[in-house]
Amino acid sequence: MRTWLIAAAAALAACTTTASAPHIDTAAVVAFSHPSLSADSLVAHVNVLASDEFEGRAPGTHGEQLTLAYIERAYTALGLQPGATEGDGSRSFLQEVPLTGALVDNAPSFTVAGADGSHAYTFGNQFVGWTKRVEENTSIANAPLVFVGYGIVAPEHHWNDYAGIDMHGKIAVILINDPDFETGDDRGFGGRAMTYYGRWTYKYEEAARQGAAGAIIIHETAPAAYPWSVVQSSNTTQQFDVVHDDNGMSRVQVEGWVTNDVGREILHRAGQDYDALKHRAQTPGFTPVVLGSLQGSVTLHTQIQHTRSYNVVGVLPGRAEPTEAVIYTAHWDHLGRCNPVNGDGICNGALDNATGVSGLIELARHYVEHGAGRRSVAFVAVTGEEKGLLGSRYYSDHPTFTPGNIVADINMDGLSIYGPARDLTIIGIGKSEMDDLATAAAQAQGRRIRPDPFPERGSFFRSDQFNFARIGVPVLYTGSGIDLVNGGEARGTALVNDYVAHRYHSPQDQITPDWDMTGATQDLTVLYNVGRGLVDGSSWPAWRPNAEFRAVRQATHPSP
Numbered sequence: 001m002r003t004w005l006i007a008a009a010a011a012l013a014a015c016t017t018t019a020s021a022p023h024i025d026t027a028a029v030v031a032f033s034h035p036s037l038s039a040d041s042l043v044a045h046v047n048v049l050a051s052d053e054f055e056g057r058a059p060g061t062h063g064e065q066l067t068l069a070y071i072e073r074a075y076t077a078l079g080l081q082p083g084a085t086e087g088d089g090s091r092s093f094l095q096e097v098p099l100t101g102a103l104v105d106n107a108p109s110f111t112v113a114g115a116d117g118s119h120a121y122t123f124g125n126q127f128v129g130w131t132k133r134v135e136e137n138t139s140i141a142n143a144p145l146v147f148v149g150y151g152i153v154a155p156e157h158h159w160n161d162y163a164g165i166d167m168h169g170k171i172a173v174i175l176i177n178d179p180d181f182e183t184g185d186d187r188g189f190g191g192r193a194m195t196y197y198g199r200w201t202y203k204y205e206e207a208a209r210q211g212a213a214g215a216i217i218i219h220e221t222a223p224a225a226y227p228w229s230v231v232q233s234s235n236t237t238q239q240f241d242v243v244h245d246d247n248g249m250s251r252v253q254v255e256g257w258v259t260n261d262v263g264r265e266i267l268h269r270a271g272q273d274y275d276a277l278k279h280r281a282q283t284p285g286f287t288p289v290v291l292g293s294l295q296g297s298v299t300l301h302t303q304i305q306h307t308r309s310y311n312v313v314g315v316l317p318g319r320a321e322p323t324e325a326v327i328y329t330a331h332w333d334h335l336g337r338c339n340p341v342n343g344d345g346i347c348n349g350a351l352d353n354a355t356g357v358s359g360l361i362e363l364a365r366h367y368v369e370h371g372a373g374r375r376s377v378a379f380v381a382v383t384g385e386e387k388g389l390l391g392s393r394y395y396s397d398h399p400t401f402t403p404g405n406i407v408a409d410i411n412m413d414g415l416s417i418y419g420p421a422r423d424l425t426i427i428g429i430g431k432s433e434m435d436d437l438a439t440a441a442a443q444a445q446g447r448r449i450r451p452d453p454f455p456e457r458g459s460f461f462r463s464d465q466f467n468f469a470r471i472g473v474p475v476l477y478t479g480s481g482i483d484l485v486n487g488g489e490a491r492g493t494a495l496v497n498d499y500v501a502h503r504y505h506s507p508q509d510q511i512t513p514d515w516d517m518t519g520a521t522q523d524l525t526v527l528y529n530v531g532r533g534l535v536d537g538s539s540w541p542a543w544r545p546n547a548e549f550r551a552v553r554q555a556t557h558p559s560p
């Protein structure tokens with residue numbers, strides 16, 4: 001109750017020319033002793049969230065409890081309204097997200113038998129595998145292997161990699177990314193930019209639709225956009241999923257990856273050549289290739305855990321249209337404890353995504369300081385992003401505002417730590433009018449907008465805005481500028497590549513003295529101005545005509 005009063009007071013102060021500043025309990029959070037959105041405030045939040053004490057913020061751990069308490073304390077200190085509803089109907093900052101934990105604990109190998117004998121590819125180094133079915137024992141025995149190219153069925157592009165084959169009882173062997181990633185031209189799949197068809201999640205979903213028993217992706221660093229070590233570290237620990245009505249029984253029995261060497265060896269054992277098959281897979285009219293007499297077997301034992309995690313939802317209610325909302329998101333979770341490097345076994349997730357959570361809290365503070373708007377603005381810290389965008393999936397399936405009334409989602413996943421830049425990146429540019437708003441706000445800072453410099457990484461599908469787009473909400477997801485004031489594009493590109501190669505999803509993603517978050521302040525100011533314009537206005541940004549999410553929006557928010 002008290003918090004509602006303070007929020008109301010803050011809103012009132014805003015519309016009646018801020019005689020008295022909104023009450024913010026600055027003592028509650030160290031970072032609040034610095035100006036809102038400032039580099040010092042952001043660093044102060046990151047120092048807490050990415051400390052070893054927070055243990056890498058994995059769901060279901062002590063690190064989770066500390067993180068939730070920190071964000072709740074900040075939202076309370078700002079006087080935000082609790083945006084979620086508990087089972088008993090009472091308001092809470094915490095939206096419970098039921099999850100199923102699954103840990104494969106028998107180090108299964110992937111055995112491939114053929115005329116040349118049987119070979120077991122070992123768990124971790126050569127193969128990773130799991131099941132999304134909620135069951136303890138899963139087994140595939142002697143299933144024929146079928147090479148299905150990129151494993152894509154796209155009627156709009158007259159493309160069907162499963163044409164003419166019945167996949168029941170068989171294992172699909174699949175390439176990562178999409179057919180025109182390496183061809184230098186656009187064959188309908190966006191050229192070097194990864195489409196959703198190129199994502200690993202899509203590969204397993206399509207194989208399931210085809211009735212396959214198993215689906216194994218052959219890893220390759222460039223088209224995957226990360227090394228095998230990432231596949232290994234992400235898939236040998238406990239995995240989570242949101243609770244599905246069918247307990248995952250519509251999924252294939254076994255999902256997994258093999259290294260590039262193992263993939264090449266399996267194809268070779270079937271008398272095929274990896275590069276030649278890839279070339280065929282990139283060519284329209286590709287048809288599946290049964291891999292001789294090769295048969296695959298995998299036996300999994302999975303420890304099932306029914307658990308829960310939490311999204312944190314804080315709201316600054318609108319004065320005139322409180323049921324309409326602009327939503328800011330950032331995932332608070334990271335990997336927790338991970339494979340040690342130089343004796344350090346905590347993946348602190350400083351850039352990924354303690355920076356984004358810091359930005360979320362500081363944006364909330366900046367909004368409170370400047371007063372409530374015509375519409376509501378919500379700040380949603382989501383869980384389970386590292387485990388497959390789970391918190392945002394749950395939120396988008398259980399939104400606290402009607403989807404058609406959500407004006408836009410503005411997501412933050414990794415803010416700039418390299419100082420100010422002359423540009424700003426829009427991930428997934430070209431899909432909606434949100435681009436225009438961001439472009440105007442950046443130009444007001446004398447900066448230019450650029451498309452994603454690494455389109456092959458498919459970043460648009462790899463963070464939480466994707467789940468809002470999935471329910472039709474126009475989204476904005478920006479990345480740090482590359483053209484750094486200090487060192488230009490050369491330094492910007494080198495720093496990002498160094499991060500991806502050496503610190504992404506590893507214990508080395510830690511805050512260091514050379515961090516400069518003044519660039520993040522620049523970017524957050526753009527995100528604030530874009531959102532503020534929508535919160536104080538009545539416009540509804542729309543998807544571009546060619547955007548794959550436009551049809552959903554038409555259904556939830558018919559344009560006049």
Ligand SMILES: [Zn+2]
Nearest residue numbers: 352353385413
């Ligand atoms: Zn992230």
